[in-house]
Amino acid sequence: MGSLEYIRSFDIGGNIGRFKGGYLFKDEIERNGFLLNPENGCSIILSSELCDQLYYQNIEEPLAFKMIQRGLIERGNCLECQVKERVQPTFFIFDLTQACNFRCIYCFRHLEDKVRTISDKNLDAITNYIIDYCIKYKIKNFCVQPWGGEPLIAFDKIRRMDNMFKEKGLYPLISIETNASLITEELAEECAIRNIRLGVSIDGFELVQNMHRPLMNGKPSFEKMMRGVKILANNENLKNFGVVTVLTSKSFPYLKEIIEFLATEVKVSCFKLNLVKDNPVMKDAGLCLTKEQVELAEITLLSKLVELNKRGYPITELNVQEKLMNLLVRSKSNICTSRGCMGGTKMIAFDQDGLIYPCDVTDYKKEAIGSVHDKQDLITLVNNAKKSNCDFFNKKHINECDNCPFWFYCKGGCTTAIKYKKGCVEGVDNQECIANKTLYPKLIELILSEPNAIFPLTRGRVKLNKI
Ligand code: SF4
Ligand code: SF4
Structure with a gap:
């Protein structure tokens, strides 16, 4: 990376307005710059000559x-960039079942305890609650994600929910994260007809997949997973399925090979790399990555994607794509990585009893903001929870954030x-903090030094020309 400097706010002559201040990242070789305002996320790419105009407070009209x-x-008479988000959830997740035929090493569901699947009564109550809310607020585009366990074990419940939405003229995007082992030709066809999107959890090539994601009986899962993946790949409507990959300290040494496998063998165009999250009920805390591993993982991820794209494999990773979109067009493409946490504001979770939460904190019953059985207005519930002392909405901050x-x-x-x-909301999400502080500067460096690399990394959403 070149240099990073904060340029203070100043008045621009001729009544033009006031520069708000921002961070200027400069490329070491070309001396081009990327100016970013941390309060509103707005940015601009500047040639070295334009950097000088800013630096010497001599900004010309263009x-x-x-x-x-x-x-x-x-400017006094201009509308400010919108920075505050309105409460209007459009992403709903609910606990469908804890049943699972896999035993992933990082799973934190209590599978040895009694395994429960949601009752029809509570499923219907949740579905009707979402239906009433969407009709009341005229919301047509929304997403529902049943989570598990393995959601396909309870596919009849998903079918039931989908039918209820359609009977009311609502067509949400229902997305399911599956281990792929239960996918059959018939099930894939039904998902395609119903427009249900399937995403597959794949942690890597055979050795890593079997190490991370054994079957319930301890046997390897790779072949079963690949059989399901092939069915999806051969289905015209499902072939662009997404992939979620969990990285632990055990799979960390294989990261490059894992990405190579996803691009060249599974042939995915996009996957999401989740760094395993620390959790007191996860059996092996040694699976978490160290600070150095998180940093190296982000650097390895980006360089491997660029290399694969140059070799003719069009692949990106969702966090990389969305962070680039944040930087370049300030888009709101992701509820979790575009404007900070949108739990409650855009995302809502339901547990199997119909309790309502601002995202998946269902193990903490006192974080529930209401129940679908009480039929109270969802937006009022969220706003009331924000005004009360609900732990979830505490400000997340450390001095460095300033x-x-x-x-x-x-x-x-x-x-x-x-x-x-x-166990409570204080400080910040350290892992995300390390990842952001590593990945964002690397992405800016790439924007300035290799603008052509941005087109495939954003899957054609942004094309940059050489400055
Ligand atoms: S709590 Fe985490 S997963 Fe949930 S909306 Fe916030 S950032 Fe996203
Ligand atoms: S948590 Fe870390 S990356 Fe996020 S705003 Fe604070 S200092 Fe920056």
Whole structure:
């Protein structure tokens, strides 16, 4: 990386307005710059000559207009860039079943205890609650994610829910994360017809998959998983399935090979790399990555993706894509990584009893903000919880956040991760903090030094020309 400097706010002559201040990242060789405002997430790429205009407080009109458009200069008569999010959940997750035919080494569900699947009564109550809410607020685009366990074990419940939505003229995106072992041709066809999206959990090539994700009886799962993946790959409507990959300290040494496998053998165009999260009920705390491993994982991930793209494998990773979209177009493509945690504001979780939570903190019953059985207005419930002393909505902050260029996107990271690690919401999500402070500067460096690399990493959403 080149240099990083905070440029203070200043008045621009000729009544044009006031530069709001921001962080200027400069490329070491070309001396081009990337200017980022940490309060509103707005940015602009500047040639070395334009960097000088900013640096010497001598901004000429063409640059001034661009900076006004991009929310970097404020003018008395202009609308401010919107920075506050309205409460209107559109992503609903619910606990469908704890039953699972796998025994992943990092799983924190209590599978040795009694395994429960949601009752039809509570499933119907949750579905009707979402239906009433969406009709009341005229919401047509929303997403429902049943989670497990292995959700396909309880596919009849998903079918039941889907039918209920359709009877009311609602067509949510139902997305299921599955271990793929139970996928059959018939099930895939039904999902395709119903427009249910399947994503597969794959932790890597044979050795890693079997080490991380054994079957319930301890046997390897790789072949069963690949059989399901092949069925999806041969289905015209499901072939662009997503993949979630969990990285632990055990699979960390194989990260490059894992990404190579996903690109060249599974042929996915996008996957999500989840770093295993620390959790008191996870049996082996030694699975968590150290600070150095998190940093190295982010660097390895980005360089491997760029290498694969250059070799003709069009692949990206979801966090990389969404963080690039944050930096370049300030898009709100992800509820978790675009504006800090959107739990409650955009995401809602339901447990098997119909209790309502601002995201998946269902192990903490006192974090419930209401129950579907009481039929209270969802937005009122969230707003009341925000005003009360609900732990989930505590501000997540450490001193370093005050001077962090990435504050607007991060805002302390994932609330659930903090809650499960510490038992209360205080401080920040350390793992996300390390990941952000490593990945964002690397992405900016790439934007400035290899703009062509951005097109495949954003799956064609952003094309940058050489400055
Ligand atoms: S948690 Fe870390 S990355 Fe996030 S805003 Fe605070 S200092 Fe920045
Ligand atoms: S708690 Fe975590 S997973 Fe839930 S919305 Fe917030 S950031 Fe996303």
